[in-house]
Amino acid sequence: MNLLNYVPGNSFLHRLNPITKLAAAFLYGLACILCGSILMELGFIVLMIAVCAVAGLGKRALRLTRNLLILGLFMFVLQLFFVRTGEALVQIGEFVLITTGGLASALLLSLRVVATMLPLMLLFAITPMNDLCNALVKKAHLPYRYAFILTTAFRFVPLFSTEFHEIQDAQKARGVDFETKNLFRKIGLVAPLCVPLLVSSLEKVNSSAISAEMRGFHLRTRQSGYKEYPFTGRDVLIFVILISLVVFSALFL
Amino acid sequence: MIRFEHVSFGYPNGETTIEDLSFHIQKGDFVALIGANGAGKSTISRLCNGLLRPLSGRVYLDGQDTLITPTSQLAKKAGFLFQNPDRQICENTVEAEIAFSMKVQGWPADKIRERVAAALETFDLQGDWFPFNRSRGERQRIALAGVLACEPELLILDEPTTGLDYLECIRIMDHIKMLNLEKKITVLMVSHDMELVQDYAGRVLVLSGGKLLGDGPVKEIMKNEPLLRQARVLPAQIPSLALAFGDRFADVFTIREMYEAICREKGRGICRAGREKE
Amino acid sequence: MIVADHVTFQYAESSEPALRDISLSIDDGDFVGITGTSGAGKSTLAMALNGIVPHEWKGDFYGSVKIDGMDTVEHQTEDFCRKIGEVFQDIDSQMVASVVEDEILFGLENFGVPHGEIKIRLEKVLEDLGIPDLRKREISSLSGGQKQKVAIAAILALEPRILVLDEPTGELDPESSREIFGLLRKLNEEKGITIVIIEQKIKLLCEYVKRLIVLDKGALAFDGVPGEIISHIETFKTLGINVPPVAELSYLLRQSGVYDGGITLTVQEAEKMVREVLHDPV
Numbered sequence: 001m002n003l004l005n006y007v008p009g010n011s012f013l014h015r016l017n018p019i020t021k022l023a024a025a026f027l028y029g030l031a032c033i034l035c036g037s038i039l040m041e042l043g044f045i046v047l048m049i050a051v052c053a054v055a056g057l058g059k060r061a062l063r064l065t066r067n068l069l070i071l072g073l074f075m076f077v078l079q080l081f082f083v084r085t086g087e088a089l090v091q092i093g094e095f096v097l098i099t100t101g102g103l104a105s106a107l108l109l110s111l112r113v114v115a116t117m118l119p120l121m122l123l124f125a126i127t128p129m130n131d132l133c134n135a136l137v138k139k140a141h142l143p144y145r146y147a148f149i150l151t152t153a154f155r156f157v158p159l160f161s162t163e164f165h166e167i168q169d170a171q172k173a174r175g176v177d178f179e180t181k182n183l184f185r186k187i188g189l190v191a192p193l194c195v196p197l198l199v200s201s202l203e204k205v206n207s208s209a210i211s212a213e214m215r216g217f218h219l220r221t222r223q224s225g226y227k228e229y230p231f232t233g234r235d236v237l238i239f240v241i242l243i244s245l246v247v248f249s250a251l252f253l
Numbered sequence: 254m255i256r257f258e259h260v261s262f263g264y265p266n267g268e269t270t271i272e273d274l275s276f277h278i279q280k281g282d283f284v285a286l287i288g289a290n291g292a293g294k295s296t297i298s299r300l301c302n303g304l305l306r307p308l309s310g311r312v313y314l315d316g317q318d319t320l321i322t323p324t325s326q327l328a329k330k331a332g333f334l335f336q337n338p339d340r341q342i343c344e345n346t347v348e349a350e351i352a353f354s355m356k357v358q359g360w361p362a363d364k365i366r367e368r369v370a371a372a373l374e375t376f377d378l379q380g381d382w383f384p385f386n387r388s389r390g391e392r393q394r395i396a397l398a399g400v401l402a403c404e405p406e407l408l409i410l411d412e413p414t415t416g417l418d419y420l421e422c423i424r425i426m427d428h429i430k431m432l433n434l435e436k437k438i439t440v441l442m443v444s445h446d447m448e449l450v451q452d453y454a455g456r457v458l459v460l461s462g463g464k465l466l467g468d469g470p471v472k473e474i475m476k477n478e479p480l481l482r483q484a485r486v487l488p489a490q491i492p493s494l495a496l497a498f499g500d501r502f503a504d505v506f507t508i509r510e511m512y513e514a515i516c517r518e519k520g521r522g523i524c525r526a527g528r529e530k531e
Numbered sequence: 532m533i534v535a536d537h538v539t540f541q542y543a544e545s546s547e548p549a550l551r552d553i554s555l556s557i558d559d560g561d562f563v564g565i566t567g568t569s570g571a572g573k574s575t576l577a578m579a580l581n582g583i584v585p586h587e588w589k590g591d592f593y594g595s596v597k598i599d600g601m602d603t604v605e606h607q608t609e610d611f612c613r614k615i616g617e618v619f620q621d622i623d624s625q626m627v628a629s630v631v632e633d634e635i636l637f638g639l640e641n642f643g644v645p646h647g648e649i650k651i652r653l654e655k656v657l658e659d660l661g662i663p664d665l666r667k668r669e670i671s672s673l674s675g676g677q678k679q680k681v682a683i684a685a686i687l688a689l690e691p692r693i694l695v696l697d698e699p700t701g702e703l704d705p706e707s708s709r710e711i712f713g714l715l716r717k718l719n720e721e722k723g724i725t726i727v728i729i730e731q732k733i734k735l736l737c738e739y740v741k742r743l744i745v746l747d748k749g750a751l752a753f754d755g756v757p758g759e760i761i762s763h764i765e766t767f768k769t770l771g772i773n774v775p776p777v778a779e780l781s782y783l784l785r786q787s788g789v790y791d792g793g794i795t796l797t798v799q800e801a802e803k804m805v806r807e808v809l810h811d812p813v
Contacts, residue, residue, distance in 0.1 A: 006629065008669070130633040152627070158671060159623055163340075169304050170340040174354040174399070175328035195343045199385055204624035210587050211625035214612050215689065216641035224640040226649045290675060290704040388570040416701070418568035418731065420771035445704050448776065487705040490734070490776040490798050497802045508776050512783045518809055519789055 003064055004124045004157075011055035012234070013126045018135035020235040021127050025119040027242035031249040032115035038104065040253045041111035048118050057125055064121050065114065072110035079106035129154045135229040137222055144220050152208065160201060167196050254280045254407055254439040255301050260310035262296060262463075271296060271463040273310070280406070281437040283430070285450040285471070288460035289485035294443040297460070298409050301441065302331040315406060329358050332405030336412040338389075338396035347373070348380035351399045358403055372398040375428070390421035397425060401432070408432075410442040414449060426453055447489035451475055451506060459484045472506060533557040533580050533615075533693065537594035540575060540584055549575040551749040552594070559692065562719045562726045564736040564757075567746035568771040573729045574620070576746065577695050580727060581615040582608050598693075613642065615693040616686035620701060622678045631665045631673075631681050638689045656688040659722075660714065676707030680714070687718070693725040694718070700732065708732065712739045734775045737761065737796040745772065762794045777801035784808060 016024070032044050045065065052061035085101030133147035171193060172178050180186055255278040263270035271293050278284050286294045299305040300312050303324040312319045315330050335341060344350040351372050355365045373380050376398045384395050393413070400408070408429065414422040430453055432438045444450055450457060450471065457474040459467035461484040467474055474480065475492040488496075491511050495502035501518070505511045534556040541548040549572045557563055557580070567573050578584040582603035585592040596603045598611045619625045628634040635656060639649045657663045660680050670678060679699055686694060696715070700708035712735050718724045730736050736743055737757045745753035745760065747770050753760040761767070761778050768774075777795050781804055784790035790808050795801040805811075 006669070008667075128629060128633070130628050130630065148627075151629075155626070155629060166335075166337075167340045169299070170333075170335050171343070172304060172324045173302055173328055173331075173333035173335075174341065175325050175358040175403075177323065177325035177357070179323050179325065192343045196340055200339060204621060207619050207621050208624045208627075210583060211617075211619050212627055212637075213587065213608060214581075214583070214617055215627075215638035215685070216609060216612060219609055219643065220641045221643070224643055226636050226640050226646055289706060390569050416569060416731070418771040419768070419773035420568070485704070485706050487709070490801070491780070494777060494780075494798050494801050494805070497798075498805070508779050508783070511780055512787075515784065515805060515808060516787065516789070 003060070003067065004121065004154075006128045007057060007060060007125045009056055009126070011057075011126075013051070013055040013057070015234070016126075016238060017139075017229050017231050017235045018127050018132045019139050019229070020231070020238055021123055022132065022136075024238055024242050025123040027246055028119040029116040031242070031246045032112055034246065034250045035112070035115075035253040036108070037253050038108050038111060040249075041108065041115050044115040045111065045118060048115070048122070052122060055126070057122065060125050061118070061122060064118060068114040068117050068121070071117075072114045075113050076106045076110035079109050131227070131229070134225050134227055138225050138229060141222065144222070144224075148212070148217070156204070156208075159204065160197070163200055163204075164193070164197055167193050167200075170196075254278050254282070254315055255441070256311075256313040257297075257300070258311045258313070260300065260307040260312055262300060262305060262307050264296075271300075274463070274465060275310075276458065276465060276468060278439060278441065280439055281433070283433050283440045283453060283455045284442070285454035285457045286441065286443045286460060287445070287447070287450060287457060287484065287486050288466075291462075292460040292484065293463040294460055295411060296463075298333075298411050298441060298443050301407070301409055302333055303327040304333075325357075328354075329403070330405060331407040331409055332400035332403060333409045334393075334397055334400050334411065334413050336415050338392040339385075341396045341399070342384045342392060345383060346380065347378050347382045347384055347395055350384055350395055351378075351402050354399050354403050360403075368402045372402045389416045390418065393417060393421070394425065397428075405438070407439045407441065410440065410444075412443055412445065414444070414446065422449070429453075445486075447475070447487065451489045451492070459486070461485070475506060476503075532559055532599060534597045535580065535594070536596075538579055538596060539593040540579060540590055542575075542588060542590040545590070547749075549590075549749050550579060553579075553749075553751050554594075555744065555751065555754060557693075557725060557727060559725055560719070560723050562716065562739070562741040563728070563744060564740035564742070565727065565729045565744045565746065566731060566733060566736060566772060567752070569731075570748075571746040572749040573746055574697055575749075576744075577617070577697055577727065577729050579603075581617055581693075581695055582606070582611055583617070613689065614691055615695060616689055616691035617695040618679075618682050618686055618697065618699055620697040622675065622682060622702065625682060626670055626678075629669055629671065631662075631668050631670060634670060634681055635685045635688050638685060642689060652688050652690070656684045659687065659718070660684045674707075675703050676710060679703065679707075679711055683711075683714070687724075691724070693727065695727045695729075697729045698731065699728065700730065700735070708735060715739070733773060737775050737778065745770065757796060758793050761796065 032041060035041055049058065049061045049065060052058055080098055080102050083102040083105045084097055084099050086099045088097060088099050089103065090098040129151045133151050136142040137144050137147050168178060176189055178186065178189060257274050257276050260274045261272050286297060288294050296305060300307060301314060303319040303322065306320055314327055317327065319327060342350055344353055348369055351369045352365050355368060376394045378395060378398060384392060413425065429440060433440050442454060454471050457469065457471050458465060459474060459480060466484050467477065467480045475489055476496060478488060478496055481488045491508055492506055495505040495511060502514050505514050536554055538550055538553045539548050540550040553576065565573050565576060575584060579596055586608050592604065598614055601611055626634055627637050635653055639652060657666055660683060662680050662684065665677060670681065700711055715726050716739055719726050740757060743757045743760055752770060761774050762782060764774050764779055764782050775796060777798055780801060781790065781795040790804060792804060795804050
């Protein structure tokens with residue numbers, strides 16, 4: 001359902017240190033940004049899906065890729081019309097001019113967006129938010145408050161989405177026509193829902209804060225964390241591979 | 254009024270599934286839907302007005318197939334009172350809130366004004382109140398006033414009395430019962446409270462795991478302890494007490510009836526004891 | 532032990548006091564139910580007993596609440612939140628983690644419990660609540676009753692002497708509600724934990740609690756053993772609180788003179804009463 005949910009598992013990806021996972025996702029993204037070849041961008045995407053498939057996350061990776069491709073397509077169309085280098089391919093009237101340069105850069109940019117975002121999105125599938133934050137606090141010395149805000153924000157997304165659906169149902173039951181095909185009308189209908197959503201959200205955030213406070217939130221120190229997140233040889237290996245990948249991408253692709 | 258024909262339904266995450274469910278609710282019935290959490294009560298109530306639609310089979314609301322009729326159209330027939338009024342209330346005054354449903358259903362302005370005034374009177378509400386800081390009972394009353402103002406033919410109640418105290422509960426339920434008797438409004442009520450079911454419903458549908466375990470007059474179901482146990486439903490106290498005495502209190506359901514039956518028995522008991530002495 | 536002395540509290544944005552002149556004391560090992568109509572001040576009282584009012588909610592606070600002699604106004608919440616834990620009404624929003632184990636770890640880590648002991652407490656509390664199998668589960672995948680047990684476990688792991696619960700069974704069906712009450716009774720009897728529970732379900736309160744406090748418009752209406760105070764049936768009804776049907780039955784039978792025992796609170800007790808009245812062999 002939710003493409004950013006944690007997928008429980010025990011694959012080699014799951015077992016990495018949360019910091020390694022985070023760094024690896026960024027390094028992989030960096031390599032994709034530095035890469036200048038359409039073919040290699042495609043290669044990066046396929047490689048990512050393949051690695052995920054080995055770790056039992058193939059389905060998630062494919063669905064994410066499909067969704068990211070929609071974003072990619074949007075970028076592709078924009079780029080196609082704005083970049084006008086190289087030879088003209090198609091010309092319609094005065095405004096529409098598609099060139100070889102435009103086509104190439106549009107393809108590269110849209111694939112790059114997909115390739116860069118994919119590992120970052122997949123990070124959430126293999127890392128529980130709590131582990132990521134605890135590890136950031138312990139190893140990267142991120143203040144716990146920020147880590148907590150981050151986990152809480154993530155935890156609240158599904159709560160709010162459930163609440164939103166229930167509110168929408170309540171309004172539908174009164175005869176509000178959410179099934180209309182008219183997009184503008186639909187947006188107009190959603191606006192009044194913000195009131196009950198806001199009311200319940202404020203309540204939820206408040207009770208969440210008091211509950212955390214009553215359980216000693218403000219007493220916490222960096223040493224408090226119970227779980228340890230040691231780096232292992234596997235983590236070092238991943239770092240070496242990904243840094244090489246970035247260097248290789250920067251120099252040769 | 255409502256007809257389920259071989260209805261199957263399942264949520265994408267596998268929670269609560271309903272399989273091949275068929276039943277029929279007549280106009281003017283007061284039906285209670287009982288069962289443990291996850292038995293499918295809320296799912297069925299939402300299938301009735303098109304909030305959910307069957308995966309297979311058909312649900313007819315007053316002859317309209319919910320599969321092909323928009324929810325906004327079905328809403329004109331079926332009013333829905335949710336457990337939590339806060340999900341419904343979205344206007345800044347009680348007046349506007351009660352008018353809201355009528356407005357979206359396209360009622361004429363003068364009719365709306367008339368009905369709002371009547372609703373404020375019936376439910377003892379003030380038109381200029383800010384609904385969000387009223388008590389839970391008042392908010393539930395505001396929500397109900399809004400639903401009933403549209404004169405629905407079917408009223409669906411999803412645990413309508415949760416969070417309400419006894420007086421508020423009686424007040425809301427008595428009004429609904431009155432509408433049921435006088436205006437022949439059909440009522441479908443989801444509830445965990447067997448005392449409430451016994452006091453107000455005429456017919457009970459017992460659900461477990463998305464299947465219909467039992468369907469019958471309230472008096473029959475209340476005394477069918479094995480059925481209730483199977484559905485993980487806690488029976489009402491007095492019928493359960495009466496059952497402990499076998500057939501002796503077969504027609505006892507309320508406190509009053511139990512009290513009178515005991516006094517009757519007691520009278521006979523005294524007689525018997527007296528005769529033995531002789 | 533908690534002692535409230537003439538407590539009056541009015542929320543900052545409200546025009547009327549939420550609590551009016553409340554004096555009571557809750558002894559160690561007690562199992563107290565607080566009930567009343569909506570808006571009677573139940574939640575506010577619970578929050579006043581553990582210092583959330585007036586620390587987290589602003590308003591005018593008169594009188595005093597002392598937890599083991601510590602005045603809640605003079606001390607910060609952190610001083611007494613080790614002694615007293617609260618399980619809040621909204622199950623979902625009080626959770627801080629996505630996995631059961633992390634939820635229970637949160638408080639333990641915060642309070643700086645030595646890491647060697649954390650493991651022991653974590654396993655013990657899961658065992659005590661009968662949920663060791665839920666340890667690695669995602670909280671979002673649990674049923675309402677299971678979530679409630681996790682919320683209780685997360686507080687109990689901190690080993691408070693007093694546990695306050697605000698309508699813990701609000702979203703549960705009757706069977707799961709009874710299960711939670713049964714669990715609380717066990718904690719009270721076996722571990723001596725003081726339980727203060729806010730609840731509207733009067734049948735459950737009558738069956739489980741040792742002492743019942745009834746609030747009416749912020750003031751104390753009744754405070755005593757359920758079997759005794761429930762006998763004021765007429766007053767209860769005017770306050771907007773229903774009593775269990777079997778209690779009303781025993782009241783009627785007592786009124787008519789055929790029964791002279793105490794008010795019955797459960798079906799079992801009522802059955803005994805009826806047999807006694809009818810001279811049936813038990």
